[in-house]
Amino acid sequence: MVVTGSDDHLWKMWTFPDGDIIVVGEGHTDWVSGCCFHPSGTQLITSSGDTTVRIWDLSKGECVLTFKGHAQAVWDCSWHSCGDFVASASKDSTSKIWDVNSERCRYTMRGHKESVSSIEFLPFSNTVLTSSADKTLSLWDARTGLRVCTFYGHLHSCNHATFSLESNTIASCDSCGVLKLWDVRQAVPILSVDTGPLSANQVAFNHSGRTVAVASSDGAVKIVQPELDQLHSLRGQGETEVQSVAFHRPVEQLLSGAADGTVCVWI
Incomplete structure (x- = not known):
């Protein structure tokens, strides 16, 4: 399967390599910037210009949880390999760690001076990687929300x-x-x-x-x-x-x- 996000506010899941559409996800009110599968493959997380991060049940194509807290568009999202935490990167210069089970923001990671362009968990670790319009990359500890290192x-x-x-x-x-x-x-x-x-x-x-x-x-x-x-x-x-x-x-x-x-x- 392949998932795509688009400026048309939709995400779509396709068979690979045939290219047949399986599911169309409707719910975001602005462009969809990022998509990431749950480790089990049963759920999907998406980020959007509507400032939200959403979790979807792929069997139904329905949104089951919406995270709200960013002040501006969300550029990217990533799912931790354990499946219990999600990370998001926003134009508001912050990144967030979301707890899926408690349905709340665990940490807001501040340190970049401009929009945070991408975010990614190092698999099977608590390390988070971000890139930013401030020309830097940063590594963060997802257990504390603190920055560990910055690359210039x-x-x-x-x-x-x-x-x-x-x-x-x-x-x-x-x-x-x-x-x-x-x-x-x-x-x-x-x-x-x-x-x-x-x-x-x-x-x-x-x-x-x-x-x-x-x-x-x-x-x-x-x-x-x-x-x-x-x-x-x-x-x-x-x-x-x-x-x-x-x-x-x-x-x-x-x-x-x-x-x-x-x-x-x-x-």
Whole structure:
């Protein structure tokens, strides 16, 4: 299954790779910015420009819980691997940890000076990674809501950051197309690759952690192989902005979502 979110206020779940629609989720009153499966695959969490974070029962396609508390649009969301906690990142410069069982906000994480663009739990840990328009990345302890470390090095607004589970590496990208790789244990970038000049909107590691895909506003998906010092482009979605990328791990297929409402599967 694949889930997509859109400016049309809807999220949709599709069969993969056939592309048939299974469920359409209606309820948000503004664009849907992020989607993340519950570890069991039975529920979905979404974030939206309507300032809410919602949990959905996938068997019914119904919203079963709405978290309200952000003052502005919510850009991203992530589900902890235990399934009991959800994290959200907002334009209001804060991130939040939500307790699913008590249905309340556990912590509000303050420290970024501008909009928080992305948020992600490191699987099977209490570490949270955020990226921000203030040009930094931060690691947080979800048990306390406190910031542990900040990464400086981007010269432009950071749009997204993600972990590689295989190599203790973080990848991040910014509004001028710069991709940076970081060692989780250090506070300096270990590699910088210019994929610009247009914005790099999202990054994803493949299963091995040796290949990074970058969603670019120039209409291409950039493929970076740091060990081989290679960069090449995949083009097939016209000139429209590519907003998201994700690897389908079992067979290493790549999916990309674009501003024209299409999803491409690359093999």
